[in-house]
Every structure is written in C-alpha cells, then in structure tokens.
Amino acid sequence: MELIERFLKYVSFPTASDEESETTPSTARQLALGEYLAQELTALGLETAFDRAAGCVYGFLPANCDTDEAIGFISHMDTSPAAPGENIKPRVIDYDGGDIELGSGVVTREKEFANLKNYKGKRLIVTDGTTLLGADDKAGAAEIVTAVETLLATPDIKRKNIAVAFTPDEEVGRGTDNFDLNAFRTKEAYTVDGGALGELEYECFxxxxxxxxxxxxxxxxxxxxxxxxxxxxxxxxxxxxxxxxxxxxxxxxxxxxxxxxxxxxxxxxxxxxxxxxxxxxxxxxxxxxxxxxxxxxxxxxxxxxxxxxxxxxYYNMRALIEDGHMNLIENAENAFRKAGAEPKIVAIRGGTDGAMLTYKGLPCPNLSVGAENFHGVHEFACVEDMHTMVQVIMHLASAE
Ligand SMILES: [Zn+2]
Known part of the structure; x- marks a missing residue:
C-alpha cells in the first residue's frame, strides 16, 4: 500500500486515549487499530504478536544477510484526548503559502503558525477544522510499515534484523507500562513520534x-x-x-x-x-x-x-544514551543526511515513551515524523517529509 493511502487508512480509526479510564488500554477503540496493524504485519510476512491485554503489537523481520545487528522502531496508536478524534476528514492540499482555510470557519493563519512558511511548495494533509489529524503518531506508524514493506520489496538492500512495535496510551503517559521487552526482539530502538522533519531527540525533562x-x-x-x-x-x-x-x-x-x-x-x-x-x-x-x-x-x-x-x-534519557549508545544518534544523523534532510538535535520540554523505555533498558531516542501542530485542529502532515522519513527509517535498517 502506498504511504499516504496507508496513513489515511490508519487515521480513519478513532483511537483517542482517556486519562480517566482505569482499563488497559485506556480505550477499547485502540484495539481495532491494533488488530488491523497485526493483520497487516502478518500479511507482509513479519513474525507478529498482538498482546490484546496490553494493547501492544509486535512484529519481527529477520535480517536478509549474515548479521547480528538489529534495530527497532516504535510508534503509538492512540491520539490525544485534547481534541476530537472521530470522523476525521483529512484533505491533501498543494500549499503555496498564506493562510489555510480548514473549514467550519477555522483558519490556520501564517501569522500564528510561523512554521507554515517552511512548507511553501509542498503538499500538506490538513483537517476539516473540527478534529485533530492523528499524524501524532499515525504518520510514524505509516512510515515504519511502509519502510518495512519497501525493504521486503527490494531484497537487494541488505537489512538488519528489524523489530517494530505499536503501543497504546502514549498521550496519557501509560504507553510503556505493559511493554514487553522480550516480545520486542532488539536491544536498541527509535520512537518515530517527533514533529518537523529532521528533529532528533534524546534529551527530555x-x-x-x-x-x-x-x-x-x-x-x-x-x-x-x-x-x-x-x-x-x-x-x-x-x-x-x-x-x-x-x-x-x-x-x-x-x-x-x-x-x-x-x-x-x-x-x-x-x-x-x-x-x-x-x-x-x-x-x-x-x-x-x-x-x-x-x-x-x-x-x-x-x-x-x-x-x-x-x-x-520519568527521567531525562540523555545520561543513559551517552553511556554507550551514542551510535544511535550518529546513525540517525547520517540517515537524515542520506535522505536529504538536515538533522536537528532538540531537547524536548516534555517526555517521550522512548525516555521510559530507555529507563526500562531499551535505549530509545525519538525521530521526527514530518508533521506539526499536534493535539489540535491545526495539526498537519507534509507528504514529501513523510516520504523522506520512510527513507530515513530504511537507511537506519540497512546493514550496508
Ligand atoms: Zn505522539
């Protein structure tokens, strides 16, 4: 399936998490996307496990060359409860500058969102002004699955052992509570859950x-x-x-x-x-x-x-990454450059699932997805930048 078609499919699943809920996952609707992702990974040929009780999907693709090297990629399936997440009606537009009329009288104004100027001449996926988009983090999920699918279709590319995982409830801070490090069969990974193309994060609060x-x-x-x-x-x-x-x-x-x-x-x-x-x-x-x-x-x-x-x-993952895992940062910088994007290391004023996983023993910096303005109706994803992220993930998975 093509990247954007896949992204729009994932976005059609309403998956808002719920802070008040005491169940795991916090909302049953996330399991529908989990089910779909598990079937998709199985159909692609990955060894797949869906832990329904935890709401986590794990996939594994062995290397196609003689290597013990392994790398993992993780994204979350839930969307923020801070904005409506049902009946999302995304629209792909050619953006040539100026304000974007989303619909329902809602306008993403250049004046308020200075980041818009970086997207002139690109294609953007925007909302109809009544919901969030869900690029946080379904853009990450679509990029990971598309990268794996592309690697399978191009066996000439020598690849490492690849683990992927999709988790629930990141937005309510419980994304990694039930993450099974044994089911996820690598010792290092990236969360693909950041914003603008090139962002690389291994430092948080x-x-x-x-x-x-x-x-x-x-x-x-x-x-x-x-x-x-x-x-x-x-x-x-x-x-x-x-x-x-x-x-x-x-x-x-x-x-x-x-x-x-x-x-x-x-x-x-x-x-x-x-x-x-x-x-x-x-x-x-x-x-x-x-x-x-x-x-x-x-x-x-x-x-x-x-x-x-x-x-x-949670804790800042920086000290743990610096203690023997800076290869993850160097590899990510190289992968961005090979894909034609300039890496930018940012300290997050927040936390990530990756920080929690790092403290659980799985060093896990965070990569951009190529989308911005998360958690509200002004959220948008950039088609070109999402395609670049697929290349970045492929470079990181490559054994050459
Ligand atoms: Zn996210």
Missing part, C-alpha cells in the same frame, strides 16, 4: 508530580479568633512562597519549572497539584527538596496541617 494536602481547623466565623485555620488561605500562602518566575509561562529551553495544575479548597481542606520539571538531575532534585523544605517550614509556621506527596514520573 526529569519529571515528578507533587500533591499538597492542607488540613485546616474550622469553627463559626463569629467566634473564630485565634482558633480558625483556613485551609484555603493556608494553601494560598504556600503558593505565594513558590518562585513566581519558575512557571511554564516564564521559562524556555533548559529552564525548569513548577506548574500548578490544580487547586481546590475550602476552610477545612485544600488540595494543590503541581508538576515539577527540569532537564538537569541535580536541579530536579533541588526543586523537589525546595517543595519539601517549604512544607516543613509551613508546618512550623501554622503548627501543622501541610502534607506533601511527590512521585517521579
């Missing part, structure tokens, strides 16, 4: 979630003097002592932050939730220590009432 519970003392306001401890005001006092400029709205590049993402409260109880992020491990630990010290201090000031829970979510 260290991440933690912090929850502060404040317990007050409530009595009738008329007789509250020197008795009442208002939990809502105590919580506000805590916030006021946090570093005001160290938030997502005031930071960029390698600057870390505390992001207050929820607050609830009354006189008796208040709850505050933050996410804590920093690329640098020492600074990350210092951020968590700061919050704990502030909690202890507030307990001294108020005579108790503050309790902090913190849990690490």
């Amino acid at each position: 260290n991440a933690a979630a912090a929850k502060l519970t404040v317990t007050g003392v409530n009595v009738h306001p008329g007789s509250a003097k020197n008795i009442m401890k208002n939990a809502a005001l105590m919580a506000a006092d805590f916030i006021a002592r946090m570093p005001a400029a160290e938030t997502p709205a005031h930071t960029e590049g390698y600057e870390g932050f505390y992001h207050l993402c929820e607050m609830k409260g009354d006189e008796m109880n208040a709850t505050l939730k933050w996410i804590v992020r920093d690329h640098d491990m020492a600074k990350f630990e210092a951020r968590k220590a700061f919050m704990q010290n502030l909690t202890d201090y507030m307990n001294t000031v108020y005579g108790g009432g503050f309790a902090l829970e913190m849990k690490d979510s």
